[in-house]
Amino acid sequence: MALTLYNSLTRRLEPFEPLVPGRVGIYVCGPTVYSEPHLGHARGPVVFDVLRRWLERQGFTVRYVSNITDVGHLTDDADDGEDKLAKRAKLERLEPMEVAEKYFWAYFDAMEQLGVRRPTIVPRATGHVTEQIALTEALLERGLAYESGGSVYFDVSAWDAYGELSGRDPSELVEGTRVEVRSDKRDPRDFALWKRADPEHIMRWPSPWGEGFPGWHVECSVMSTKYLGDEFDIHGGGIDLVFPHHECELAQARAAGKPFARYWLHWNMLTLGGEKMSKSKGHVVDLAPLFERIDPMVVRFHLLRSHYRSLSDFADEALQASAAGLRRLRGAYASWPSHAGAGSPSEAWSEARARFAAAMDADLNTPEAIAVLFDVARDANKARDAGELGCAAAARALFDELLGDVLGIEVAPATGDESELLEGVVGLLLEQREAARKRRDFAAADDLRERLSALGVSVEDTPDGPRWRRLD
RNA sequence: GGCGCCGUAGCCAAGUGGUAAGGCAGAGGUCUGCAAAACCUCCAUGCACCGGUUCGAAUCCGGUCGGCGCCUCCA
Numbered sequence: 001m002a003l004t005l006y007n008s009l010t011r012r013l014e015p016f017e018p019l020v021p022g023r024v025g026i027y028v029c030g031p032t033v034y035s036e037p038h039l040g041h042a043r044g045p046v047v048f049d050v051l052r053r054w055l056e057r058q059g060f061t062v063r064y065v066s067n068i069t070d071v072g073h074l075t076d077d078a079d080d081g082e083d084k085l086a087k088r089a090k091l092e093r094l095e096p097m098e099v100a101e102k103y104f105w106a107y108f109d110a111m112e113q114l115g116v117r118r119p120t121i122v123p124r125a126t127g128h129v130t131e132q133i134a135l136t137e138a139l140l141e142r143g144l145a146y147e148s149g150g151s152v153y154f155d156v157s158a159w160d161a162y163g164e165l166s167g168r169d170p171s172e173l174v175e176g177t178r179v180e181v182r183s184d185k186r187d188p189r190d191f192a193l194w195k196r197a198d199p200e201h202i203m204r205w206p207s208p209w210g211e212g213f214p215g216w217h218v219e220c221s222v223m224s225t226k227y228l229g230d231e232f233d234i235h236g237g238g239i240d241l242v243f244p245h246h247e248c249e250l251a252q253a254r255a256a257g258k259p260f261a262r263y264w265l266h267w268n269m270l271t272l273g274g275e276k277m278s279k280s281k282g283h284v285v286d287l288a289p290l291f292e293r294i295d296p297m298v299v300r301f302h303l304l305r306s307h308y309r310s311l312s313d314f315a316d317e318a319l320q321a322s323a324a325g326l327r328r329l330r331g332a333y334a335s336w337p338s339h340a341g342a343g344s345p346s347e348a349w350s351e352a353r354a355r356f357a358a359a360m361d362a363d364l365n366t367p368e369a370i371a372v373l374f375d376v377a378r379d380a381n382k383a384r385d386a387g388e389l390g391c392a393a394a395a396r397a398l399f400d401e402l403l404g405d406v407l408g409i410e411v412a413p414a415t416g417d418e419s420e421l422l423e424g425v426v427g428l429l430l431e432q433r434e435a436a437r438k439r440r441d442f443a444a445a446d447d448l449r450e451r452l453s454a455l456g457v458s459v460e461d462t463p464d465g466p467r468w469r470r471l472d
Numbered sequence: 473g474g475c476g477c478c479g480u481a482g483c484c485a486a487g488u489g490g491u492a493a494g495g496c497a498g499a500g501g502u503c504u505g506c507a508a509a510a511c512c513u514c515c516a517u518g519c520a521c522c523g524g525u526u527c528g529a530a531u532c533c534g535g536u537c538g539g540c541g542c543c544u545c546c547a
Binding site: 031042216238239240244269305307312315318328373385440442446449459 | 474477478483496504507508539
């Protein structure tokens, strides 16, 4: 049983073997922190959080590095357009670093609600300008970059492997590239390693080529190798970053003599009504307002109910279906005894455990893994009804492990924070209702149940007496 | 124009050669005072369409139609 991952670089499924036995280095491209975190930001972190948990469970020590881009790169192509951070700063009347800081925390707050564990290292681009300059110098020394008008560009024509990741033919890239209005580039395919700062540009650093700021792609080449080594295991990112971002990262790093990432993993986009969520189309769902009406754990669950390399649709109907499904899993879990009692057969769910593992090992097939959990829920409910409490208790432990620890879904929703007052009042009403039922005054009993329901409290009668919960 | 992906039940969504997972919704049933929950049964002779390869194809090949992505910032 071994983990197999789809490697974008080779376009094949490959058995995963870390460079150093027992250790795994992962680098994931994080967001540019210049605006509110949205749904699109959630998929990668959730998927990689699960990958990390799965690897750690196999006994690997994982160093998980995910950066934050806090240098504003250009809204347009490399030689024109505005700095996104600076633009936002102007709009909000803030220092660019205040903008970065504000959205940095907004992003991590949202990730925390999604149950995404903090990366082991969160490097920021602005903290690694020295290293970015060093890489640029190394490329100049090797003759694979050139200075022009205070900026430094990577010379794509000098690097034959360019295009290896995205499968593009460099010679055909020229035609597709837009005509540069005013550019210091020798070739439109070339990309900036260092940009000269115009006088009004706020974020700027001194360099051998004058004041400027680093190009977008350099930061990732530098920060990944700084913390994970010149060669490391896994590099992840959204599929929309394959070209040009990752292509350029790879070219730069290898051109500088670093073997770089061995496995490239790319998650697919999210859609809304079949269309990619896109900022430019005003077609995004911000996380903060979404979490007001949907449990973040439902969002996480829904994300994991589709394979990370497939498109995932977030139409409300689909999200509600996930909510109902998770409610069922949680309800089942809550109904199982937490103590084994008369010995719980530890091998009770060994087949389910094996199926779950096989699904996870198959390029992180979380939808299939979740399907196994639904099967377990049904079988364990049956065991519970048959009085096989040890078996049901074992299922509870299994859920703690697989749904909770591996998939990172809180199995028991936060119910412990009901106020004593609410507990007391509902309890009192239920006593009245029980009394009514005893004297067979069902009209009164039903009235109480209906009115509680209208207030958001559902009541269910069980052999052990009434059970209530808040409706969501 | 170049490169690439996708089209599986009302909806979401696995499955990449061996005879269609799972979830939601829906129908019937058991249980219940009635419900709810739970459980049982049913719900795609067919995986956009047309050809081909094969003993066998949702899965491979060719074509057609439809949707989408990247090639510019994007997760």
